[in-house]
Amino acid sequence: MKLNHINLYSHDTEADRAMFEQYFGLRTLVVRGIKMAIMQDNDGLVLIVNHFDNKLEGFDYPRQFDILHIGFIQKSREDVDALYERLSADGWEVQAPRNAHGAWSFYFRAKGGYFIEVTTLTPVHPEEAYQENS
Missing domain, CATH: 3.30.720.120 (Signal recognition particle alu RNA binding heterodimer, srp9/1)
Known part of the structure; x- marks a missing residue:
């Protein structure tokens, strides 16, 4: 799929x-x-x-749906830093990149109200992998 x-x-x-x-x-x-x-x-x-x-009439969006976000994976920490610098230089209010869950990432709010995450690939540890309940 x-x-x-x-x-x-x-x-x-x-x-x-x-x-x-x-x-x-x-x-x-x-x-x-x-x-x-x-x-x-x-x-x-x-x-x-x-x-x-x-379209929001009768649809139950959370009141603060700005917690929703989409993410863009970058190939390297340097790529994350470069995009951070571009956005910052252009006047976007951007969090400084940091380590989060084993990845290098930052967030910023789009003009539309939701957040965008820019990150390197986040490793999934064996204990965090999805396991079906028996």
């Missing part, structure tokens, strides 16, 4: 689309005003950012 798409609610779809293009190499496929942008990465994953307030 392959993950096909991710759809994120955004407070600012235009700013988020520009950020994903500039820093993460996504290309825009469709823009529908300020309500939606559909982008794609080089592996075919589709990322949608939308601002459909009317």
Whole structure:
């Protein structure tokens, strides 16, 4: 099975689309005003950012859904640091990179309200691996 798409609610779809293009190499496929942008990465994953307030009616989002985040894996600690420097230089409020769960990573808040994690591959230790209950 392959993950096909991710759809994120955004407070600012235009700013988020520009950020994903500039820093993460996504290309825009469709823009529908300020309500939606559909982008794609080089592996075919589709990322949608939308601002459909009317769709929130009757849908039980957590009150502080900004704890939600998406992550981008970088090949090395140097790549994480380089992206951190680019974002910082461009005025983004970015946490300083740090060791977390065996990986080198940082977070920042997208204009749409959710968080983005930039990290090296996180090793999974045998005791943390998923095991089905018997």
